[in-house]
Amino acid sequence: MSDPLHDRDSAEATLRQVYAAAVPYLATLADRPVHDPATESLLVELAELADGGRLPEKGVGSVAAMERLLRVGTTVATHSAGPRFFHFVVGGATPAALAADWTTALLDQNAAFRATSPLAAAVETIALRWLRELFGLPASYGGALVTSATFANFTSLGVATHWWAEQHDVDVAADGLTGLPRMPVLSGGYLHASSRKALQMLGHGRDTVEVYARDRVGRADLPAIERRLAELAGPAVLIANAGEVNAGHFDPIDTLADIAERYGAWLHVDGAFGLFAALSPRTADLVRGVERADSIACDAHKWLNVPYESGFAFLREPSRLPAAFGMPGTTYLPGPASPLWSDGSGGPVGSRPSSARSVQPEVPAGPVDYAMHGPESSRRARSIPIWATLAAYGRDGHRAMVERQLDLAQRLARLVDEAPDLERLAEVPLCIVCFRARPPHLPAGELDDLNRRLGAALLDDGRVFAGTTVYDGRIALRPAIVNWQTTEADIDLLVEVVRELVAQLAPPPG
Ligand SMILES: *Cc1c(COP(=O)(O)O)cnc(C)c1O
DSSP, X not given: OOSGGGGTTHHHHHHHHHHHHHHXXXXXXXXXXXXXXXXXXXXXXXXXXXXXXXXXXXXXXXHHHHHHHHHHHHHHSOOTTSTTBOSSSOOOOOHHHHHHHHHHHHXXXXXXXXXXXXXXXXXXXXXXXXXXXXXXXXXXXXXEEESSHHHHHHHHHHHXXXXXXXXXXXXXXXXXXXXXXXXXXXXXXXXXXXXXXXHHHTTSOGGGEEEOBSSTTOOBOHHHHHHHHHHHOSOOEEEEEBSOTTTOOBOOHHHHHHHHHHHTOEEEEEOTTGGGGGGSTTTGGGGTTGGGOSEEEEESSSTTOOOSSOEEXXXXXXXXXXXXXXXXTOTTSOOTTSGGGBOSSSOBTTSOOSSGGGOOOOOOSSOOOGGGGSSOSSOOOTHHHHHHHHHHHHHHHHHHHHHHXXXXXXXXXXXXXXXXXXXXXXXXSSSBOOEEEOOTTSOGGGHHHHHHHXXXXXXXXXXXXXXXXXXXXXXXXXXXXXXXXXXXXXXXXXXXXXXXXXXXXXOOOO
């Protein structure tokens, strides 16, 4: 059996295999250690299917291949979809999102154009509208589903680049950056590395961004930002960070929106997980002003708890998306005849406009050719799991999940405060608790080393996962709580494991 055509009948058997493995996996996920490094020896079974680990000439057949994949996969996987993975900011997949993600693979739609899938185009339009409503953004905002917040930053800053070049009477989509000055990009110190990566991919260079911070934590130096914008006296891009990864801090978005307005700057908000603060009246104030942003980047694979890869960007003027990401003039792709390309004045978007500034096409209310709205062309129907989780649990369900995690973060903060060998380093505005081990008998000069070793020991132990960072010049842990399954018991276990390891690494004297 080599040709897949003769394997059609195996589809049912392989899906049953997946189901049979999934049920016990999901049932035990919540109680599993996050990772057991000893299991990694099994990985050789994936590499060495044939002699010498080479690509097999004759395949083993779908059932045998899946048997191996499921056995190795469910064992070796980092069980980050479960409730005890507090490293980075990841999230799991709600039952509805998981089932819908499988359905996405079943239907295998190409969500590039209406012509390739009216279903995917329509679901994307609905999902974007629901996300906009979930975050309370004005109806004028429109968006693009992309792979991640990195690509949401890329998409947003790509549109910002197009806008900025327009101010210099250049169509950057057609002509590129040649001849233009450096695009000024300003931020406070909470800037995420992915914004730099986006600038590097867009050809601006990652060091283009000017960071104005008033302390080691990264709080934005607003007067310095304002002075710089005044000095520039021209179009600039201002990045506001809604939820930074060390402690969940927020820039004052409303104030930055005032500043952006005063100087005519483009305001981009990176709200990869912080935008979810909008879901609860308890935290909505943190993102006040986001509805004034020109562009917003966010992740659904984080706090919405849908599978990877799922990010999205919102633009205040969504018609700028096809202007920056369209592919005009290709005969077999949708072109100027499509309503997407109409700018209301008869001229197609993307052909050289008589005045770049006049390009303000209407955004169609119905399904659009979303490949023209973002960096990808062929693309997965990643709207389907978003649609499913929002359909299944609604605004109330997602608010309840966020508020539970806010409570869990406060519980963790309290447990840290009560522990004589732990020290909290920051307020807990959202879902991240930044703290370090600080056994009373240890000299201050040894704390960074202890905490570095604690971070490594925690990952090695594997019962719970959390990562280290440098916060205010000190090595610290920064667990993030965004998984739909996490409960108080998981938080208690995190503290228990951390304290157990601290006692081993820095045993009290006597
Ligand atoms: C996670 C994160 C990103 C990058 O998201 P990816 O999905 O990993 O690309 C960007 N900004 C912030 C603030 C983040 O937390």
